[in-house]
Structures are given as C-alpha cells and as structure tokens.
Amino acid sequence: MKKLRVLSTAVLSLAFLLSGCGPSSQQGQSSATNENGPVKITLLNTKGEIEAQMEAVAKVFNQQNPGINLQVIPAAAGQSPFEKVSAMYASGNAPTISMVDPSDVKKFKDKALDLSGEKWVKDAVDGSLDAAKDDGKILGFPFAVEGYGLIYNKQVLDKAVGGNFDPSSIKTRSDLEALLKKIQATGVASNLQSPMDWSLAAHFLPIAYSAQSKNPQDIDKFLEGLKGGKEDLSKNQVFSGLMDTFDLLKENNISKKDPLSGTYEQGPEMVGKGKVGLWFMGNWAWPQIKGFDTASGNYGFLPVPVSNNANDYGNSQIPAGVTKRLIVDKQQSSLEQQAAAKKFLEWLVYNNSGQDFLVNQANIIPAFKNITLQPQDPLAKSIVQYMNKKATMQAMTTLPPDHWSQLGASMQKYLSGKIDKAGLINEIQAYWKNVK
Incomplete structure (x- = not known):
C-alpha cells in the first residue's frame, strides 16, 4: 500500500519567509513558430471558480508566445478531475496539460511527462514536489497552495461581539458555540454549511485525519490502521470531537430545513452580503465573495475546533497545502x-504576467520561492498569517481519488439526517477497508 504524503507546516511557511523584494524576470516572450502555424495545446481546468481568469491568462500567454495557441477546457461542475481526465484519455483526446488533484498524479504516472529537468524545480518550495515524485521523476507541477476553515465576515462578527473581533479568541468548540449565539442575537444567521460532497469529504472530514498529530508519520499510521480495520472511530477523540463540531454547525445551519439544497454559488453571496457570519470553505472562494463584498474586504479564517481543550492540536490550526497539480501528457501529445506545455509552466513561474495571474488574478498562493508578489486578497492574507505563526495543519491532499465522492455521499446522508453517527462511522470504516 502506498504511503500518503503530506506537506509540513514548516515547509509551507518557508515560501513566505523567503519572499521579499526584487523584480520578477521576464521570460518566455515567444516560442518558435511551427511551419503549419502555432502549436495547439489544451489545458483542462478543474478549478471552476477561476475559469474566467484561466481564459484571460491563456489570451495573454498566446499574445506573448505567438508560436503557441493555448486553449482552456473547463471541467464539468462536480466531476472529479480523475474521472474527467480518464475519460478524455479513453476517447483519445487527452489534454496536453491536465489540472488534477494531488492524489491523481501517480494514477497517471504512465501518461505524465517527467518534468525533473525543468528550471522551476529548483525554485519550488521545499517539500512541495514530494507527492508528485515517482521513481525519481517529478510528474506534477505544484499549481496552488490553498487553505481552508471557517470563513468569517468581520463586519458581522464585530457587531456580534460589540467591538473588534479577534479570531484568536476562538480556541474551543464552546468558544465557537458562544460566537454563533452572539451572531444570531444580532438577527443574522450564524453560519452556512454547504452540502457539496467535495467540500464535506475533501476538506471537512480530512480534518479528522490531519488533526491526529503534527507528525506526518503518525497520520500515515492512523490511515493504515483504518485500511487494516484496526481503528475504531467511535473511540477516536479527534474524530468524535470534529463531528461534535459538525453537529454544532449543522444545528445552526441557515439551510437546516433543507440542508442538501445549497449550492457553492450560494455561499459567496451569503457571507459577502453579511447574511451569515461564517461559511466553511477555502481561499479559492474569494473571487466570488469579492463580487458581493459589503464588508470592505474584511474577511479571514477561523479553525474548526475539535475539542474543548484550547491546547489540543487542531483547535488553533487551519489545513493548508498544495491542492492542485498540473501534469503534461506524453502519450497523446507531440514533442512540439x-x-x-513546458513553456507555459515556466512562463507561470518566471514571467511577470504569469505571476500576476497566479497571485493577483486567480488569488493563488504560489508554491515557488522566487515569486515575491504578496497575495492581496484577505483570505490568502489570512492563510499567510497562519503560516507565519506556524499554525497550519497538514492538508490531506493525497487521499484516494474517490474519497470525496464516496465519503462525500456519506457525509451528505449524515448532514440530512438519513444516517446517524454510528452509520456514518460504519460507512467511513467500510470505505477505508476497501482502499487498495
């Protein structure tokens, strides 16, 4: 069985400790023109929230590289990257570049081009390439570092606490519960719990794994125990504590009466317009929140507490890690x-326009030490603050590809009351026993 690999807090912090001053170099302004016209390449985008930005940056890249014609292909909402890329390979129409989840990289190791010799490898944040290595080859480009937790609208919370809300004041589940009540006392709904399977099982549930320990090896051991049927989640304090917090959020959910009716698009509007104080989501949501912002950009993250002991690991940390990687096809693409494709990846890292796209347009925290642009959106800034305080948890970015679809369905059943906690535990443990 393959070991799950995760980025450490210290590794992620390094990107920002090393960021400072100095201009970005301009490279990749042009490429050799093919005799038959520009070389046509495609990029499958599986981050739907930045589709407009991806389309825009493709135009800029094409203008600066007249020998290349990059086209962006959007993935269908809700479809896993693994399923989409697999289907495109099966049809003989594989993307030149595929944006996949970290756990998918090695699934395509026979189809992915070795990128070990690329210039950006030496500038990647230490540890950011580990999960993309196989037999000494680097198969994936680290596209984005992201983090998640309870997004808060500070304007709403300032009113609720009668002053300047301090996010570090929420250290336990009891603290969170008291905050929810204070928000509700102002006439505003306290929180929204979105029902998307990827949110529930790619982000919320994995906190139960990453909060087990600061040590990656301990987390690997815990997951191996689940695979071997040796872990009883009903007796695991971290899992039980996280689900108690989920129960709290479920009970106060603005969509409680119809908890599965919500959509991703509902969240940015509700938190942006101050209709709810909290929304469990990640920094990728800022471009949409920005469109509804009534709080003058005052937003941040709260950790999801797993206990009522302020000193317990997980109560003051948020998960962060490389959440998307780009692989280059070697099976159905020509050498040109x-x-x-490699030219585009290098352009993202070293070209001013590429860097601007990552940091300022797509609101992505880059995984490269040479990029000195600082994120300006409030959610990315909040993540950087947690990183600099060494208050990030290991993001479970290399879980099995079907984890979020299979256990997302289980979490949805629990959210809607179709199964109880014992039923949820049974489904989670049964899933892990069948993981190869």
Whole structure:
C-alpha cells in the first residue's frame, strides 16, 4: 500500500519567509513558430471558480508566445478531475496539460511527462514536489497552495461581539458555540454549511485525519490502521470531537430545513452580503465573495475546533497545502506540444504576467520561492498569517481519488439526517477497508 504524503507546516511557511523584494524576470516572450502555424495545446481546468481568469491568462500567454495557441477546457461542475481526465484519455483526446488533484498524479504516472529537468524545480518550495515524485521523476507541477476553515465576515462578527473581533479568541468548540449565539442575537444567521460532497469529504472530514498529530508519520499510521480495520472511530477523540463540531454547525445551519439544497454559488453571496457570519470553505472562494463584498474586504479564517481543550492540536490550526497539480501528457501529445506545455509552466513561474495571474488574478498562493508578489486578497492574507505563526495543519491532499465522492455521499446522508453517527462511522470504516 502506498504511503500518503503530506506537506509540513514548516515547509509551507518557508515560501513566505523567503519572499521579499526584487523584480520578477521576464521570460518566455515567444516560442518558435511551427511551419503549419502555432502549436495547439489544451489545458483542462478543474478549478471552476477561476475559469474566467484561466481564459484571460491563456489570451495573454498566446499574445506573448505567438508560436503557441493555448486553449482552456473547463471541467464539468462536480466531476472529479480523475474521472474527467480518464475519460478524455479513453476517447483519445487527452489534454496536453491536465489540472488534477494531488492524489491523481501517480494514477497517471504512465501518461505524465517527467518534468525533473525543468528550471522551476529548483525554485519550488521545499517539500512541495514530494507527492508528485515517482521513481525519481517529478510528474506534477505544484499549481496552488490553498487553505481552508471557517470563513468569517468581520463586519458581522464585530457587531456580534460589540467591538473588534479577534479570531484568536476562538480556541474551543464552546468558544465557537458562544460566537454563533452572539451572531444570531444580532438577527443574522450564524453560519452556512454547504452540502457539496467535495467540500464535506475533501476538506471537512480530512480534518479528522490531519488533526491526529503534527507528525506526518503518525497520520500515515492512523490511515493504515483504518485500511487494516484496526481503528475504531467511535473511540477516536479527534474524530468524535470534529463531528461534535459538525453537529454544532449543522444545528445552526441557515439551510437546516433543507440542508442538501445549497449550492457553492450560494455561499459567496451569503457571507459577502453579511447574511451569515461564517461559511466553511477555502481561499479559492474569494473571487466570488469579492463580487458581493459589503464588508470592505474584511474577511479571514477561523479553525474548526475539535475539542474543548484550547491546547489540543487542531483547535488553533487551519489545513493548508498544495491542492492542485498540473501534469503534461506524453502519450497523446507531440514533442512540439510537450515543449509548448513546458513553456507555459515556466512562463507561470518566471514571467511577470504569469505571476500576476497566479497571485493577483486567480488569488493563488504560489508554491515557488522566487515569486515575491504578496497575495492581496484577505483570505490568502489570512492563510499567510497562519503560516507565519506556524499554525497550519497538514492538508490531506493525497487521499484516494474517490474519497470525496464516496465519503462525500456519506457525509451528505449524515448532514440530512438519513444516517446517524454510528452509520456514518460504519460507512467511513467500510470505505477505508476497501482502499487498495
């Protein structure tokens, strides 16, 4: 069985400790023109929230590289990257570049081009390439560092606490419960719990794994125990504590009467317009929140507490890690297309326009030490603050590809009351016993 690999807090913090001053170099302004016209390449985008930005940056790249014609292909909402890329390979129409989840990289190891010789490898944040390595080859480009937790609208929370809300004041479940009551006392709904399977099982549930220990090896051991049927989640304090917090959020959910009716698009509007104080989501949501912002950009993250002991690991940390990687096809793409794809990856890291796209347009925290642009959106800034305080948890970015779809369905059943906690535990443990 393959060991799950995760990024450490110290590793992620390094990107920002090393960021400082100095201009970005301009490279990749042009590429050799093919005799038959520009080399056509495609990029499958599985981050739907930045589709407009991806389309825009493709135009800029094409203008600066007239020998290349990059086209962005959007993935269908709700479809896992693994399923989409697999289907495109099966149809003989594989993307030149595929944006996949970290756990998918090695699934395509026979189809992914070795990127070990690329210039950006030396500038990648230490540890950010570990999960993309196989037999000494680097198969994936670290596209984005992201984090998540309870997004808060500070304007709403300031009113609730009667002053300047301090996010560090929430250290336990009891603290969170008291805050929810204070928000409700102002006439505003306290929180929204979105029902998307990927949110529930790619982000919320994995906190039960990452909060087990600061040590990656201990987390690996815990997951191996689940696979071997040796872990009883009903007796695991971290899992039980996290689900108690989930129960708290479920009970106060603005969509409690119809908890599965919500959509992703509902969240940015509700938190942006101050209709709810809290929303469990990640920094990728800022472009949408920004469109509804009534709090003058005053937002941040609260950790999801797992106990009522303020000193317990997980109560003051948020998960953060490389959440998307780009792989280059070597099976169905020509050598010219492969070269053009590698040109685009290098352009993202070293070209001013590429860096601007990552940091300022797509609101992505880059995984490269040479990029000195600082994120300006409030959610990315909040994550950087947690990183600099060494208050981030290991993000479970290499879980099995079907984890969020299979256990997302289980979490949805629990959210809607179709199964109880014992039923949820049974489904989670049964899933892990069948993981190969």
